[in-house]
Amino acid sequence: xxxxxxxxxxxxxxxxxxxxxxxxxxxxxxxxxxxxxxxxxxxxxxxxxxxxxxxxxxxxxxxxxxxxxxxxxxxxxxxxxxxxxxxxxxxxxxxxxxxxxxxxxxxxxxxxxxxxxxxxxxxxxxxxxxxxxxxxxxxxxxxxxxxxxxxxxxxxxxxxxxxxxxxxxxxxxxxxxxxxxxxxxxxxxxxxxxxxxxxxxxxxxxxxxxxxxxxxxxxxxxxxxxxxxxxxxxxxxxxxxxxxxxxxxxxxxxxxx
Amino acid sequence: xxxxxxxxxxxxxxxxxxxxxxxxxxxxxxxxxxxxxxxxxxxxxxxxxxxxxxxxxxxxxxxxxxxxxxxxxxxxxxxxxxxxxxxxxxxxxxxxxxxxxxxxxxxxxxxxxxxxxxxxxxxxxxxxxxxxxxxxxxxxxxxxxxxxxxxxxxxxxxxxxxxxxxxxxxxxxxxxxxxxxxxxxxxxxxxxxxxxxxxxxxxxxxxxxxxxxxxxxxxxxxxxxxxxxxxxxxxxxxxxxxxxxxxxxxxxxxxxxxxxxxxxxxxxxxxxxxxxxxxxxxxxxxxxxxxxxxxxx
Numbered sequence: 056x057x058x059x060x061x062x063x064x065x066x067x068x069x070x071x072x073x074x075x076x077x078x079x080x081x082x083x084x085x086x087x088x089x090x091x092x093x094x095x096x097x098x099x100x101x102x103x104x105x106x107x108x109x110x111x112x113x114x115x116x117x118x119x120x121x122x123x124x125x126x127x128x129x130x131x132x133x134x135x136x137x138x139x140x141x142x143x144x145x146x147x148x149x150x151x152x153x154x155x156x157x158x159x160x161x162x163x164x165x166x167x168x169x170x171x172x173x174x175x176x177x178x179x180x181x182x183x184x185x186x187x188x189x190x191x192x193x194x195x196x197x198x199x200x201x202x203x204x205x206x207x208x209x210x211x212x213x214x215x216x217x218x219x220x221x222x223x224x225x226x227x228x229x230x231x232x233x234x235x236x237x238x239x240x241x242x243x244x245x246x247x248x249x250x251x252x253x254x255x256x257x258x259x260x261x262x263x264x265x266x267x268x269x270x271x272x273x274x275x276x277x278x279x280x281x282x283x284x285x286x287x288x289x290x291x292x293x294x295x296x297x298x299x300x301x302x303x304x305x306x307x308x309x310x311x312x
Numbered sequence: 313x314x315x316x317x318x319x320x321x322x323x324x325x326x327x328x329x330x331x332x333x334x335x336x337x338x339x340x341x342x343x344x345x346x347x348x349x350x351x352x353x354x355x356x357x358x359x360x361x362x363x364x365x366x367x368x369x370x371x372x373x374x375x376x377x378x379x380x381x382x383x384x385x386x387x388x389x390x391x392x393x394x395x396x397x398x399x400x401x402x403x404x405x406x407x408x409x410x411x412x413x414x415x416x417x418x419x420x421x422x423x424x425x426x427x428x429x430x431x432x433x434x435x436x437x438x439x440x441x442x443x444x445x446x447x448x449x450x451x452x453x454x455x456x457x458x459x460x461x462x463x464x465x466x467x468x469x470x471x472x473x474x475x476x477x478x479x480x481x482x483x484x485x486x487x488x489x490x491x492x493x494x495x496x497x498x499x500x501x502x503x504x505x506x507x508x509x510x511x512x513x514x515x516x517x518x519x520x521x522x523x524x525x526x527x528x529x530x531x532x533x534x535x536x537x538x539x540x541x542x543x544x545x546x547x548x549x550x551x552x553x554x555x556x557x558x559x560x561x562x563x564x565x566x567x568x569x570x571x572x573x574x575x576x577x578x579x580x581x582x583x584x585x586x587x588x589x590x591x592x593x594x595x596x597x598x599x600x601x602x603x604x605x606x607x608x609x
Contacts, residue, residue: 120506121506122505122506137506139503139506141499141502141503143497145497145502145503147500147518147521147522148601148602149524149598149601158503158517162504162508162509162513163507190601191601192601192602
């Protein structure tokens with residue numbers, strides 16, 4: 056509703072909506088997945104964590120959402136209306152797009168009429184209006200992901216967690232979905248924590264990019280992304296964009312060794 | 313202002329691209345069938361049927377001597393005596409109806425017990441571990457071995473026939489329902505966990521819908537077994553309404569070959585009807601969304 060103005064780089068002046076404080080995660084088998092991660096995300100921020108596969112980035116999101124219990128440190132976030140976008144679209148195959156998008160509102164006991172209204176709005180926002188009565192099996196990978204986004208949007212969550220959501224779609228669809236996510240970030244005014252191993256994706260959408268090292272995962276570098284929103288697709292060919300991506304890539308390589 | 317305009321433009325361009333690259337696949341199936349397709353599907357079984365009937369006539373007339381022809385009456389006599397003679401045919405139909413009723417009651421009981429046990433087993437691993445070996449034992453026990461026991465406990469009438477149906481049709485329902493309940497993806501479970509779904513909500517909105525394909529597969533198997541159970545049960549427990557098993561027994565003891573074969577044909581027709589019915593039910597219930605649907609069955 057209230058479109059807020061995310062001024063890039065301004066991290067300290069606003070209220071924190073998600074924070075990790077010396078978070079530690081060691082699995083029962085002894086694997087240390089996350090070591091001493093401290094991180095604060097404020098309203099109007101879109102933070103992306105990039106890191107090699109298996110570095111514990113997803114574990115961090117599971118801890119934030121409460122799916123996993125950290126073995127050390129604290130996490131502060133309002134879990135009542137937490138948006139979580141999974142790696143897969145995780146749609147119920149026996150429900151139509153509309154039924155799927157209504158699911159979360161249903162689980163939160165929102166009355167039927169209101170639920171329908173919220174769902175139709177969200178479906179329109181992601182551009183799936185023509186597919187309201189389609190079953191997931193007849194949708195493309197990109198469309199399934201849009202439906203999944205719409206489902207989360209119905210709760211109007213102040214914090215959105217994205218667990219490598221666009222890893223399974225082709226490059227062109229991924230860029231479209233990045234454009235769209237960036238647009239939603241603008242229009243819906245949520246704070247985002249995005250996990251990916253694509254540097255281009257990270258730089259394109261975020262206000263801030265964090266680099267995580269290989270296991271055990273630690274934050275080893277932090278970059279502010281200076282580009283103005285809304286960001287145009289052409290930004291990907293900008294020399295500054297390339298320079299920043301290069302720097303992040305070097306950092307990522309360094310941490311990988 | 314300019315921002316929104318830009319956004320709208322981007323959105324529409326994007327959508328155009330997406331709907332062409334990932335166009336929906338549903339509804340694109342060609343349902344028309346040419347005459348040659350029909351011929352290709354029905355000619356082979358018709359041909360084989362003709363061969364079988366010819367062989368049948370050959371055995372009846374060429375191989376069996378006159379006085380031994382009762383062993384295999386020729387097809388037209390079976391039709392005349394077993395099907396077109398209303399006295400005989402109504403007798404068969406009545407017995408068939410009696411057995412069908414037993415099978416349906418047995419199946420209904422199996423479904424009730426099976427759903428209950430599978431649901432309980434899906435909720436607690438300990439219960440699953442406790443029950444499972446006994447289910448396997450029940451499945452492994454030869455029905456003939458416990459027939460005397462069943463008669464001993466429940467008498468020689470309808471109750472015992474139903475008990476036989478339940479015993480042989482229960483296992484597939486439990487196993488398939490349990491498998492189905494456990495088949496929902498991990499990610500979907502996480503989604504329900506994240507949004508604090510209660511145990512009941514999870515069962516109702518996630519596990520049972522996800523289990524439907526497996527449940528219907530189990531139902532189809534169990535329905536067939538239940539029909540067999542009704543006939544076998546009827547064969548051993550003859551008190552009360554005469555079922556198809558009793559009839560088969562009577563015809564064979566009287567050497568009434570035509571009626572016997574007619575009764576056998578009608579029993580297998582019942583099995584086919586049950587199989588087709590549950591296949592149809594399965595299609596209606598999950599046809600629209602399940603990955604395996606849409607293919608020829």
